[in-house]
Amino acid sequence: SAVISQKPSRDICQRGTSLTIQCQVDSQVTMMFWYRQQPGQSLTLIATANQGSEATYESGFVIDKFPISRPNLTFSTLTVSNMSPEDSSIYLCSVAGASVTTGYTFGSGTRLTVV
Amino acid sequence: SQQGEEDPQALSIQEGENATMNCSYKTSINNLQWYRQNSGRGLVHLILIRSNEREKHSGRLRVTLDTSKKSSSLLITASRAADTASYFCATAPRGGNNRLAFGKGNQVVVIP
Numbered sequence: 470s471a472v473i474s475q476k477p478s479r480d481i482c483q484r485g486t487s488l489t490i491q492c493q494v495d496s497q498v499t500m501m502f503w504y505r506q507q508p509g510q511s512l513t514l515i516a517t518a519n520q521g522s523e524a525t526y527e528s529g530f531v532i533d534k535f536p537i538s539r540p541n542l543t544f545s546t547l548t549v550s551n552m553s554p555e556d557s558s559i560y561l562c563s564v565a566g567a568s569v570t571t572g573y574t575f576g577s578g579t580r581l582t583v584v
Numbered sequence: 585s586q587q588g589e590e591d592p593q594a595l596s597i598q599e600g601e602n603a604t605m606n607c608s609y610k611t612s613i614n615n616l617q618w619y620r621q622n623s624g625r626g627l628v629h630l631i632l633i634r635s636n637e638r639e640k641h642s643g644r645l646r647v648t649l650d651t652s653k654k655s656s657s658l659l660i661t662a663s664r665a666a667d668t669a670s671y672f673c674a675t676a677p678r679g680g681n682n683r684l685a686f687g688k689g690n691q692v693v694v695i696p
Contacts, residue, residue: 475626500682511672512627512686559624565682572617572629573674573684580624 471496471564475576482552482583489548490579492562497542503535506559506578515560518545552583593690603663605690607656607673614676616649617684618658621670630658630671635678665696 472495482488492501500519504512515535516524524537538546549556562576595603607616615634619627633640633649633656640647646659660667670691674684 470629473626502683504686506624511688512674514683514685517681517683561626563627563684566629569614570632570634572619572632573627574629575619575626577626578624 470566470571471498471574473562473564473574473576475562475579477579478577479580480582482581484553484583486552487548487550488552488581489546490560490562491546492544492576494543494564498564499542500565501539501545502563502565502573503537503545503547504561504563506561508557512561515547549581552581554583557581557583594693595690596693596695597663599663599665599694599696601663603660603667603692603694605658605671605692607658607687609654609656609673609675609685609687611675612678613651614678616647616656617674617676618645618647618656619672619674621672621689622668627672660692663692663694665694668692668694 474493476491500517502517503515505515506512514527515530516526516537518524518537518539520539520542534550536548560579563573566572597603613635615632617632618630620630621627631642631645631647633647644661649656670689672689673687
């Protein structure tokens with residue numbers, strides 16, 4: 470299965486600033502997924518990042534707030550813009566398994582605290 | 585929207601006991617997957633069961649799937665302290681472009 474390197478692992482940011490999270494995969498993948506996990510909650514899909522096209526955002530998430538880049542098949546970034554304390558969450562990237570019978574691989578997560 | 589949702593549970597069990605957690609979902613699925621998350625870190629894939637399967641085993645894990653009831657259960661046998669974690673089910677909806685939908689999660693604490 471793929472290996473994902475995600476960074477930073479954690480950060481404390483001032484409100485109004487932006488943070489960019491990076492995920493590097495050790496193999497080429499078509500789609501990468503970005504999730505948010507609010508404190509004590511489950512994972513919510515933010516968007517699907519495709520190489521060579523704009524990301525597809527889920528309901529309730531917009532590009533201005535969460536711009537995503539996907540410059541190649543092994544790398545993606547998620548930016549959390551103009552942060553407020555409500556953005557304090559764990560953000561995770563993920564890729565699908567190599568086949569329909571294998572699970573997904575997740576990055577180790579970025580724990581973001583906005584003060 | 586979240587497609588998989590399990591009854592919110594917080595289990596506290598003694599080492600050696602079995603832990604059972606449940607998951608329900610709402611739509612047709614290709615497969616259902618279970619993940620473990622330790623202390624708010626990344627998720628680790630545990631087991632995947634396809635929509636045409638009813639039961640699957642992997643080591644100390646046993647998962648069942650009832651598509652007529654749109655529900656699944658995960659059993660961990662002979663639990664260990666290292667099994668202390670949050671467990672999530674996730675569904676891969678049919679025609680969902682590989683977008684997993686996660687359930688609420690179950691917090692399991694195994695007391696040594």
